[in-house]
Amino acid sequence: MNRLWVRLALAFALVVLVAVGAIAVLINRTTGTEFRRYMTHSGMPVAGSGMEALVEYYQQQGSWDGVQSLFSGGVYVGGAIGISGMLSGGRSPGMAAGPADILLADAKGRIIFDSAGSAVGKQLSRSDRAAAAAITQGNSGQVIGYLLLSVPDTQTGRGGLEQQFLDRVRTVLWLGAGLAVGLSLLAGAMLSRSLTAPLQRLAAAARAIAGGQVGQQVTVEGSAEVAEVGQAFNEMTCALKKAEIVRQNMVADVAHELRTPLTVLQGNLRAILDGVYALDTAEISRLYDETRLLSRLVDDLRELALADAGQLDLNLQATDLAEVIRNTVDTLALAAEAEQVVLTARLPDILPLVQADPQRVAQVLRNLLINALRYTPPGGLVTAKAHLANGFVETAIVDTGEGIAPDDLSHVFERFWRADPARARTDRSDDSTGLGLSVAQSLVEAQGGRIWVESTLGAGTTFRFTLPVVQQVP
Secondary structure (H helix, E strand, C coil): CCCCHHHHHHHHHHHHHHHHHHHHHHHHHHHHHHHHHHHHHHHHHHHHHHHHHHHHHHHHCCCCCCCCHHCCCEEEEECCHHHHHCCCCCCCCCCCCCCEEEEEEECCCCEEEEEECCCCCCCCCCHHHHCCEEEEECCCCCCEEEEEEEECCCHHCCHHHHHHHHHHHHHHHHHHHHHHHHHHHHHHHHHHHHHHHHHHHHHHHHHHHCCCCCCCCCCCCCCCCHHHHHHHHHHHHHHHHHHHHHHHHHHHHHHHHHHHHHHHHHHHHHHCCCCCCCCHHHHHHHHHHHHHHHHHHHHHHHHHHHCCCCCCCCCCCEECHHHHHHHHHHHHHHHHCCCCCCEEECCCCCCEEECCCHHHHHHHHHHHHHHHHHHCCCCCEEEEEEEEECEEEEEEEEEEECCCCHHHHCCCCCCCCCCCCCCCCCCCCCCCCCCHHHHHHHHHHCEEECCCEEEEEEEEEEEEEEEHHHHCCC
């Protein structure tokens, strides 16, 4: 089952199983070794005449050479039962019945006596050395050898009680391991479900958004990382909802803007066909103006779509901004005269070159100047200025018009925005599409600058934009 919570639960169980298994194996081996040591020491106490005899033999001989004769003579280890008795099956009361092997090794662990006769000359294993009783001499405590009672596993030389003890230890270990794995599966499943539940709710909300419900929100919960994803998801849906509202409004505005000139065209053409209007030059001129408005609207929408997609065709080069400003002002001189507005350019003698597309800059200037002329009353003044500011050339279009209300300043670059959204366009004295400032903003930002507006109600408005200065090659 390819579910995250199942995988997490199995992973938890596997980790616990490996850990408990390793601990069980370690405890099992340790228990066997310690139990073997217990059996050895319980059958061969250090404080016995046999140990003293071994120490005395080593001190007299200076080595363990010939120690086999000592064992065959009946060395007592533990007082009551001697080595020879052990070899024949004798045991102290706490030991198991049956024959036992006696191993004697020197201080280096090399076996010098083996009652079974198979291990002489070999080294004691690490576990045998740990289980053996160390033979020391004198007050110095120097180890001179090791004595080990070895119970052969093949004959299970342990008594019933000892074997039952070890069996119970192993049973408890494996039961504990099984219980730990079961609990880990249960806890892992519960923890995994709690971890994945917020993700499942996120997936359900995402599917709802795909179905068109862009306002979906989820509860921010779970671990810090999951909660962060939930918070980001909610922020995303809020942005999507706002974008959807903007899209719907823009579609409605575009439809409205297109409907107006189309309605005029259709109505006038129908009137001409019905003989209401004569097919004269004046009527054709009015129809032509409506087609120009449609063409400008389509061009502006195309510019905005390209800017939104980052596909504006720009020819960036070193540009004389002062010359572009003068040429644009001269081009609009007749339009300013018709509006009875004075249009001038006030530029410094020296203005550095900017990195920009001269045609796009001229388009921005035309949009800003036309907007200023539209809202400046007869007898007013519109001025184009420019100056160097922190690695940019800042251009300002200043008018003496009616100004913009403070609440409206943040909306002036929005597409199709009007101070009174309920007011339909009734004045056909200009060919504005309501997109000029939005297009100007997109063009300026695409060339690495920024644009903003400053206004005082009743005292005029200033639109400012910046363009980067050409970097001088050292």
